[in-house]
Amino acid sequence: MSGGVPADLHDRLTGVAHDAAARPLLVALDFDGTLAPLQDDPRASRILPEGVAVLAALAARDDVALALVSGRAMADLHLLAEVPAGTFLVGSHGVERARTTQFGLDRDVVELSHEQADLLSALGARAAAVARGRDGVWVETKPTAVVVHTRLAEPTDAEPAEAEAIALGAELGVGTLHGKDVVELTVLAADKGTALQALRHELGAPVVLYAGDDVTDEHAFEALDPTDVTVKVGAGPTVARYRVADPQSAVAALQALHQALDEADGA
Numbered sequence: 001m002s003g004g005v006p007a008d009l010h011d012r013l014t015g016v017a018h019d020a021a022a023r024p025l026l027v028a029l030d031f032d033g034t035l036a037p038l039q040d041d042p043r044a045s046r047i048l049p050e051g052v053a054v055l056a057a058l059a060a061r062d063d064v065a066l067a068l069v070s071g072r073a074m075a076d077l078h079l080l081a082e083v084p085a086g087t088f089l090v091g092s093h094g095v096e097r098a099r100t101t102q103f104g105l106d107r108d109v110v111e112l113s114h115e116q117a118d119l120l121s122a123l124g125a126r127a128a129a130v131a132r133g134r135d136g137v138w139v140e141t142k143p144t145a146v147v148v149h150t151r152l153a154e155p156t157d158a159e160p161a162e163a164e165a166i167a168l169g170a171e172l173g174v175g176t177l178h179g180k181d182v183v184e185l186t187v188l189a190a191d192k193g194t195a196l197q198a199l200r201h202e203l204g205a206p207v208v209l210y211a212g213d214d215v216t217d218e219h220a221f222e223a224l225d226p227t228d229v230t231v232k233v234g235a236g237p238t239v240a241r242y243r244v245a246d247p248q249s250a251v252a253a254l255q256a257l258h259q260a261l262d263e264a265d266g267a
């Protein structure tokens, strides 16, 4: 390990940095649990200060494209993401797309059909019924989804709430994502892998670095190529090629990449 970055990952990042054929390099990152340590209150999440600095440094390079790929609703992600102009934002697990500019957010419009809007209303009401009477269980609403949160609940409340939410998704035939202390029910199915591959093809990026901590990030790891750099943040089963311990180490890996790119410039 060097500064929280395992040696095998450090070597791979150095190799990518010195590989002219790996340009433009797409650096794509999950938000919660990867750049921002997990919090009980999602509104309290913040990118680590060192993360803000290294993202700005990477984005300043002509040969790097920067993207955040998150389950967060776009408005939420934009509010919390302290990223420079030009950063691609993928929200709601791929449903929402935008790019930051110096004047604000240039975002694609997402429209629901009347049927989908009705379904979202029904989901909200049924998810609220799942949470009702269970301490620490609450429902987040997004433009195309509802999320049953259980982080603050005891297992006696959290486990049945998550099971009921998953059953609700099956009953109503909506997309269901089971993340860390969340069950997300969406009327517009998407996944991070499809969104990330679409972005890399648009940009013509031969190599992608993607880091994520949650089970929903496995879609991205699975969709990427063996020549891409996939990094699992934290514990848990994964198909990612590399692993770091925590968000601090994920940021250290980005710092190592930036340093190696600088060194490659001078080589």
Ligand SMILES: O=P(O)(O)OC[C@H]1O[C@H](O[C@H]2O[C@H](CO)[C@@H](O)[C@H](O)[C@H]2O)[C@H](O)[C@@H](O)[C@@H]1O
Residues within 6 Å of the ligand: 030, 031, 032, 033, 037, 038, 039, 040, 041, 042, 043, 045, 069, 070, 071, 072, 073, 140, 147, 149, 151, 179, 180, 181, 182, 184, 214, 216
């Ligand atoms: O794809 P991500 O950027 O990791 O977003 C996934 C979900 O993030 C938020 O929930 C997670 O972070 C919260 C704050 O740390 C935490 O309280 C919760 O338990 C985590 O699951 C967000 O609230 C969800 O809407 C996102 O889908």
